[in-house]
Structure formats: structure tokens, C-alpha cells
Amino acid sequence: MSAGANSPVNNGSVERRFDVVVVGGGHAGAEAAHACAKGGLRTLLVTMNLDTIGQMSCNPAIGGIAKGHMVRELDALGGLMGRVIDSTGIHFKMLNRSKGPAVWAPRAQAEKRQYQNEVKWALEATENLSFYQDTCEALIIEDDTARGVVTGRGVQFEAQYVVLTTGTFLRGLIHIGEFQQGAGRIAEPTAIGLADCLAHYGFRMGRLKTGTPPRVLKRSVDFSRMEIQEPDNPPQPFSFQTQKIQADQIPCYITYTNARTHAIIEANLSRSPMYSGQIQGTGPRYCPSIEDKVVRFKERDRHHIFVEPEGIHTGELYLNGVSTSLPEEVQWQLVRSCVGLEEAEIIRPGYAVEYDHVDPTELGLDLQTKRIRRLFFAGQINGTTGYEEAAAQGLMAGLNILRLASGREPFALSRGEAYIGVLVDDLVHKGVEDPYRMFTSRAEHRLLLRQDNADQRLMAYGVEHGLLPREALDRMRERYRQVERARQSLQKTGARPTPEIFALFERKALPVPKTVFGKSLASLLRRPDIDIKDLLPLHEALETLSVDELEVLQLEIKYAGYIQRESERIEQRERLKQYRIPESMDYGQVAGLKLEAREKLERIRPETLEAAGRISGVDPGDIDLILMYVRRVERSARSGA
DSSP states (O other): OOTTOOSSEETTEEOOEEEEEEEOOSHHHHHHHHHHHHTTOOEEEEESOGGGTTOOOSOSEEEOTTHHHHHHHHHHHTOSHHHHHHHHEEEEEEETTTSOGGGOEEEEEEOHHHHHHHHHHHHHTSTTEEEEESOEEEEEEETTEEEEEEETTSOEEEEEEEEEOOTTOBTOEEEETTEEEEOSBTTBOOBOHHHHHHHHTTOOEEEEEEEEOOEEEGGGOOGGGSEEEOOOSSOOOSSTTOOOOOSOOOOEEEEEOOHHHHHHHHHTGGGSHHHHTOOOSBOOTTSOOHHHHHHHOTTOSOOEEEEEESOTTOOEEEEETOOOOSOHHHHHHHHHTSTTOTTOOEEEOOEEEEEEEEOGGGBOTTSBBSSSBTEEEOSGGGTBOSHHHHHHHHHHHHHHHHHHHTTOOOOOOOTTTOHHHHHHHHHHHHOOSSOBOOOGGGOTTTTTSOGGGHHHHHHHHHHHTTSSOHHHHHHHHHHHHHHHHHHHHHHHSBOOOOHHHHHHHHHTTOOOOGGGTTSBHHHHHTSTTOOGGGGGGGOGGGGGSOHHHHHHHHHHHHTHHHHHHHHHHHHHHHHTTTOBOOTTOOGGGSTTOOHHHHHHHHHHOOSBHHHHHTSTTOOHHHHHHHHHHHHHHHHHHHHHO
16 A cells, blocks of 8 residues: 555555554544554554544533643644644633643633544545544454454454554443433444453453533523623634634533422432443543532532533534433423523433443553553543543554554653643553543642643654654744743843833832832742733833743743742652551541542552552642651651650
8 A cells, every 4th residue: 555545445455454553533543543644654544433533522622621731732742632623612711810820721612513524634634544434343363462453344454553442432331311222422333342352352341431411402592691701812722833713702601500400300310320220330520410419519509501502603502510311301301490591402412321441550651451462542441531631542552653663662751741641650550440530630740731831841752753843843942942031031130110110010009119129020020910911011022922922931930939849849759759658547637638538548558658649549639648747747756755
């Protein structure tokens, strides 16, 4: 097959040999296939339906808390997701602006169908990438090594490497009340043969559950009775290659559940598959169904419902916050009990889907399985949930295949380099008990892993693997050189009693502190009431910087002390990995420790802090609390001796 061919048909026959076969066309499969083909390997993407490549199966949005960080990291590494959401986003929002910069997180609603189409178009335009529409029923394994796949129509494709990105399709089972249907997404077939194949080869399998809310028709909703959420102006792109968001931006809306809603749910809990015992899989702890919210948080008299358009060119609205698998007639009742939704017309019901996954501790840090060489897993098959987590794994699997194919060592990002490094490390060392979702609290080095500096941290890797042009790296480095020059200039320039500085404090209705003069402009910027834009009239060197560069400069100066302390904490954590926990440790006395962490620590009784950190549900913040408590007890014992 000639390089660059985009169809498996060659000289009248089906090409059966490829370097890589990727199974599944979701977010993980798209990134894996794109990376492998972009890196020069002849790649085949096998998927049930070419029309659902890149489909947003659940919410029509990309990014969010910690997830937005990963999308910017994906982009810095050369992935697709950031560029596609920039070209299709209709409501951009930087979340957590009122908090510290470590947790600022970009999020964007998408023109849902356009997003899917653009992923497909991007893949179709990628050299070395071919497509085949069919199910995958089995793997070809020889000498404990993956050699290819067998499709539902019995076609065998040989490959040097195989990537499985099966999403929720392994023995997928849909639930809507008492109704059940074998499906990975509603009205789409489940994958039985491949699930049996993995079990045959001894992979440890588990059962998980996820769900989605009902969709309603826009013209049946009264937005005037809801809270409006305006998008950011101007919107901030995800991709470091995007200069400006071109798409029109539209608002979203908020309404709430109420006592009547909760009463409807409580009266019908026995018909909920989660509470009737019909569903056996474990659901996502941090994204519960509305049934779970009502049961677990009885003290809450209402819960948010984010009413999110699925596009400008569709009247379909996504009710974020009311994921449910209750019977359809009950869904109509609970939706219509909410303000603004009294006449809402449900056009797609919410449902739950349970599915098989593989224990991710079966994988190495390169996402290659330990049982079968050259077989990689990425996405929900590894027990994660979310488009961003899936895409990150797909890209990392693809990068590792490129390295393996060229005889290089495996590629793994450290926990101090990227949220993607935290994700993979958590999966392969801790495993999962419920669908894994990324949070900023999972990253012990989150102050260094900000969304704004992902290019500085990771872009060199994207260029190294051939996914980004060298010019992108040169532009990035020049950007940070300009920021550094400006930082040094602010550090050297003193604040003088000029009309401009008096006007600045007058504008802010603040007294002019005597301590300001004689200190640097950088010191002035460290004040919480001063913004980098306030210094523009005071220092002409700032006028040459872009808005993004000004923001990076501000963060580097305002948080320099915190960043230094975080770097010192990283060194300290490395030294303390083997710190022993006393056998008599009473975790009930550790203030602030999460209930989940306390229960697991009491049960497992780890001997060292490193062992404690490997327990699923025990986050870096919990480790810090344990260390502080143990040291306090030790100091108290010494002083009393």
C-alpha cells in the first residue's frame, strides 16, 4: 500500500496489512489514529460507524475543571481536540476565575454535529490513515504478541500494533427504567465477541456504569424564567495555534430542581435501575445521577440544571445535572417540575449504560498491556470517564507506538510534568473502583501545571514526535523570552511618584501607600488590587505583549513565591517517599482527611507514605495531611519526653 493512501482498497483488493490498527473512532481512537498516521505509520481505523467518529456521546462540551488543562496539554503535544473545539465552540468560559490560577480551567460548548464532522474531516485529511467500517470481534495473537484483528464480517487485518478504544461498547447494556437493550450507545450495537476474547486471554475485567440526561426541544423551554450565563468576551482559545475564535457565541441558562422534583424521584426510586438492583456496575462517584443526588444529599433543597444548547443549528438542549435512568414517563414529570421547563418536550430520554472495562493495572505506563505485547488500551476500556481523559490516553498510546516502532524507549509524562502524567500514573498504579475522572486535587504539583503554561511544559515533545512543526516550538520559545524580558524589566524599574501612578490609585479609589515608591513595578504588581493592565501606562515595554503574554507575565510575578514553595515541596515529597507511617496511626484524628481516604487507609494500613499514595481515592492533599499530623505527634512526643 502506498504511503498516503486513504482507502484500504488497492489494485482491486482489500489491503490487509498495516503498521497499526486502531479499534474505535471515539475521542481516544481519533487521537491514537491521528498520532500514529501523522508520525508516519500506515494506520487503519476500524469503527462500527464512520458517521460517529468523534461523536460527543454525552454532553456537548469540551474542557472544565482539570479537563481543560488536559486539552491544552493535548494541544501542546500535537493532538486534535483543542483545534477542533476552537473551530466549533459556541460558548467559551474560563471557570474558577475567582480562585487561584492553578485551578482556572477553560471549557467550551460545541456545535455538536460540527465538532464530530471536523474530527472526521481532520482524520480523512491525514496521510497514512485508512478506514474500515465494521465491528471488531477478535484479536489475532501469536506468541503473546498482537498480530491483528478479525472484524464482524470475518475480514482479518494484520498489524504490528493494535490499539483498543472500545468506549462503553464491551457488553454494553442500556437501561431506561425497566427497559433494557444491549447497546454501547442507545440504538447502537454492543460488542460481545471482543469482550469474550479479552476474557479468554485472562484480562481482569470489571463492570462500570455511566449515564446521560434527557434532551429537550428548545422551542418548548421558557428561558425568560431561568438565569442566563453569558460566554466570555473575548473567548480564550484552547489551542496555542488558534489566533482568534471566529464562531458566534451564544448564552447558556441555569434552572434548578425543587421539592416537587425530589418528591417525584423519591416516589419512583424502586423503578430506578440503580436502586432496583437491575444495574450491577459501579457508577461515577463525582458525576452522580439525579437519583443519587436526591438520596445522598437529602439536606439540599435544590440542585443545578445547566441548560446547554447542542448547537446554533439545532433546537436540541442538554440538561446538564439531571443524568437519569428512570422510566421515560417519570423523566417527563421530573423535568416539567422545574422552572422554565414546565412545557418542555423530551426528544431523547436519559439512560444509563453499563459496560465491561479492563483493570488498568494490567498496563504499563506506555499503556501497552503486560499480558500481550504490542496491544494497547486507551479510553473508557481502562475505567475512565470523559472525552478529555479518553483523548489523552489515545494520544499517549499513539506516541508510544511511534517510539516502539523506531526502537526508542517508552514515553511517559511524570506527575510533575502534566495532568496527563497524573492520569496515566493513577490508572496503572492505583487502578479504578469507579469511573475515573480527573480533578485538580489529584495533581500534587497543580500550581506548576497551569493551563496557561502547557505549551512551555510539553510542546517540545509534540515537535519531537513529528505532530507539530518546528516553527510552533520556535514561536513558543520566543513568546516566553519576551515574557521573561518584560519580567526582568519590571523587576528593575522602580515605581516613581508620577501623575500616572496617582491616577491609577485614584481610579481604584485606593490611598497611595508610601511604601510603593522606591520599590519595583514587579512589587507593585504583587499587590492583590493591582492588575497587569494597570501597569500599561506606567511601562511602555508592556505594550508589545499580547493579551496572553500579559496574563502569563502576571501569573509568573504574582505567584512567584507560591511557585518557589511548590518546587521545594516537590523536592521534599521525593525525599519523603519512604517515610514510615506509625503502626498505631489513628486516621480518625487527621483533620481534613476525606471520608473515602480515611476508610481505605484504615482498612489497608499502608506502611509508607508512598504506599498510601498508591491507594485509589487517596489524593496528594491527603498525604500532606497525614505527614503534618504524624510530625505534630512526633514533636509532641519529643517535647513531653
